[in-house]
Amino acid sequence: MRTAFVDRVDSMGALLEVARDLTAGRGQALVVEGVSGMGKSALLDAFAQRIENDPELRRGVRLVTVRCAPDVGDAGTSPYAPMAEILLELNGRAGARRRWQRAAGVFGRSIPRLLAQFVPGAGPLLDSGQDIVEAALRTGSMPGDSLLPQQESMALRTAEALLAEAAAGRPALVLLDDIQYLDLSSLQVLDRLVRALPDAPLALVLGHRVDGLDSEGAIAELLQRWEYEEKLRRERLRGLPRDAVAELARARLTGRTVPDSFSAQLAEATDGHPIFVEQILRQLPPGRLERVELPHDLPQAVRNRFRELDAPTQELLRVGAVQGRAFLSLTVAEVAGVPHEEALERLHRVAAGRRLIRERTERAPQWVRRAGADLYEFEHLALREGVYRGQSTGQRESRHAALAGVLTRIAGQFGAEVPLELRRDIAGQLRAAGPRALAASAVAHHRLALGSALSALSFADAERDCAIAIDAARRLPADGGERDLALVQSVELLLSLTEVRWRGHRDALGAETDIDTLAAEAEAAAHRLGDRRLIARTALQRGKTLMATRGLRRSLEKLAEAVRRAEESDDPVALFVAKVEYGRQLPKRDLAAGLRELAEAERLYATEPSLGARDNPVLAHARNLNEMQLGVNLYDAGRLGEARKRLLQCTARLRSEPLNAELPIALNYLAQLHLALGAEAEAAEVLREALAFEEKRGGDSGWHAYNAALLALLLSRDPAGREQALELAEAAWLETQRTWLANLVPIVRNLYAEVVLDTARGPADLEWAHRLAVDTCAETAEGTGSGMVRSEIAALVLRSRIRLRQGAVTEAAERAGAALALLERHGDLPALRTEEVLYWSARAVLADGADGARERAGALLARAREQVARKADSLEGDRVLREAFLTRVPLNRWITEGEGLS
Structure with missing residues (x-):
C-alpha cells in the first residue's frame, strides 16, 4: 500500500533537480530515507509520475523503476536480480524481455546465468567460478587469489554493461526503491555505478528504510561512505506538518466535513507519520468527526483493523507475518491448520477488500506457481510488523520452526535443484526459530552459502551465510557429529572465500574475531570427527591463518604438520596442495630447504596420475604457484639461468590460460629477475602489464600494490621520474594497508622507504624513510614479530644507509652489524x-x-x-x-x- 502523496515540496524539488541535472549532462546519486511508513515510496511514485507528465523531462531521460522486494519471506532480493531488472529495462530491444521471461521460466536457472545473456564475458566467469568452488569442496583448498577475478569481475562486468546501456540512448534515471532488501552482490554493482558518477549518463535515486536491518549493515555503511566522499546526497523524510495531515484527511474522507480540530488532533496523535494517519482514517466510523477517539500509536491502529477479521483469518495472517513481508498461501494454511482451499478463499477475500494484504501476481517467482501456491504480501511493512510483534517470542519461534518444516517439504518436490530463493527462506525461518533449530540452521546456512557461491557466484552473500552457520554451530555443544561437521565445512568455506582479504585478527564481516580462532575450532572439530582428510585440510587452513595472525615460525610448524597429516590421509591431492603451500613459505626462513620441498612437490605432480586432472582449478592453481615459486627461489639462490627459463615459460603459459589469476604474481617474479639482469626496460614493461591486468579487473590487491612499489623503485633511479615514483610508492603503500597480505606488507613498506630515501630532498624525508624501516623491524622481529627475517634484514640495511647519509656513522655500523648477524644465521633468503x-x-x-x-x-x-x-x-x-x-x-x-x- 502506498500512502497518499501530500506536501514534500522540498523533497520533490531535490528529486526534480536530479532529473534536470541529468538532462544537462550531470549525473548524481540521491537517497530518500525515512522510517517505515513515512511516505518514501509514495514520494518516489509521485516523482516518477511527474517525469511522465513533463514532456521535457520525458524526452530528456529514460526512467527505470525497480523495487527491491523480498521474493518470499524476509530474505531480500536474489543475487544480482535488481541489477538484471535494471539492465533489462535499459536494454529495451525487441524480444529482450521475452527472452528473459522465457529463460526465467526454465526451472533451475539462476539470475546470474540469465544475466550472462546480456553481460559480455559473464558466462565464462560463472563457469570458472563454479569449477573452483566445486574443486574446493573435493580438496578442501580454495585458491583464494583465483577467486579474486570472479569476486571482482562479475560485479565489474555487470556495472560496465549497465553503463554501456545507459550511454546507448538518452541518459538513464534509475529509481531503486527499498534498497534495504538489496543483496550484497547487487550492492557491489551499485557501488561501481555510484563511483562512475558524475561522468556517466546516469542518475540514481534510491529509497531506503532506516528502521530495519539491511544486509548486516552493509548498505548503511556504504551510504555513509558515499556521502563522506561526496558521491551521494541524502533527503531525509520526517513527519508531515499539520496542514499536510489535514490535506491527506480531506483526500481520504471525501464527502465528509473535516474540522480543523480533528486534523490538529490527528496530526498530534500520529506525529505526522503518513502510514499511521492512513490506518486511522481507514477505520473511522461513519458520522461526525469531532468526538472520535483516536488510537495512541500505530500498533494499536493495526490491531484495531486486525480485530475486524474472524479468528481463522487472523491466524492465517499471524502465520503470514511470521513468514515475512511476503508469504505463501500453502505454508500459512498448513501451519495454521486450515485446508488450503479454504485459506485461498479467506486470503483472497481479505485482499479483495483492501484489508492489510494484497496478492502479488506480476513478480511472483516461477517456483511458487510450481508449488501450487498463491503469493501474498502485506500492504505495508508497518502492518506486517504490527501483526508480528503482537505475538509472543515463543509463538513466533514455534511458527518459524513449523514454517521451515513446511517449506522443506515443498523443497522436496524439486529434487536436487531447489530454487535458491526457497533455500534462503528455509534458512531464514530456521535462524529465527531460536535455540530449538540451531543445528538445522547451521546446516541450512552452510548449504545456502554453497548455493550462493556455486549457482549465483555471489561470494559476498556466501560469506554472510557461512558466518551465520558458524554462529549457530558455536552455540551448540561439540558432538563429533553433525554440529562439528557443519562447523568445519562452514569455517573452511568462509576462510577460503575471504583469504585474499585477511587482516590478521579481523573476520570476514569485520568483527574483532581472530581468524586463527576460527581455524583452530575447525581443526579441533575435525579431530573429534576422526576424519583424516578433514584433519589434513584443517591443519593446512590453520597454517595459513597462523601466518596472518601469529607469524612465520608458528605457521611453518603447522604447515609441516599439514604435510604429515596429508601423507597419513592417503590423499595425493591434499598432499600436493599442502606441499606447495609449505614449500612457498619455508624459503622465507630456509631457502635451501624450501627449494627441496618445492622440487618434491613438482616430482609428486609429475608422477602421481590422480594429479593430472586438467579440469581441477585447485590443482592448476597449486601447480602454477609451485612452478613460479621454484623460479623465483632459484633466482633468490643465485641460479639466474634456471630461474629465467622457468619464469619465462610460466608467464607465457599463464598469459594463454583463461583462468590466469596468478599472472600478476608471475610477472612480479619475472620483473625482479629482469631488474637483477639489468633489463630495466623489460622489467618496466612486465610490471605495467601486471598493473593493467589487475586494474582492468578492479578492486584492491596486495600484488597490485607490490608491483606498483617495484615500478616506483625502478622509476626513482631516473631523476626525471622521481616525482612519479614517489606518488606511485605512496599509493602502493596505501593499497597495501587496505589489503594487508601479511607476507607482502613489510616488502612493500621497505620498497616505499627505499623510494623515499632515493628521492629525499631534506632531513624530513630521510626521517620518514627511517620511520618506515623502523616499523618493519618492529613488525618482523624474531620472537616478538612475524619472523619475516628477510624483511627485517632489508629494513636494517635501509636504516644503516639512512643513518650513513645523515652522518650518524656509529648507528649505521650498528644496524649493519645486526643485519649481518641475521644473515649469518639464516643464509641466503628470498627477496633479499x-x-x-x-x-x-x-x-x-x-x-x-x-x-x-x-x-x-x-x-x-x-x-x-x-x-x-x-x-x-x-x-x-x-x-x-x-x-x-x-x-x-x-x-x-x-x-x-x-x-x-x-
Missing part, C-alpha cells in the same frame, strides 16, 4: 640480495672507522664480489646476459669497482 647486505655493511663499517674497519670492510666487499661472480657464472651459457648482469646493474658495478670503499 646477499651481496647488497654485504656491500652496504662494508660501507657502514668503513665510515665508522673503528679499529680494523678497513680490513673488515675489505672482507665484506670480497664476499659481495664472490656472490656477484657466482651469479654471473650461472649465466655462463649466455654471454650477453652475463655482461648485462655485470655492467648494467648499478649494485653490481659498485661492488666490482669498490664504489665508496676506496
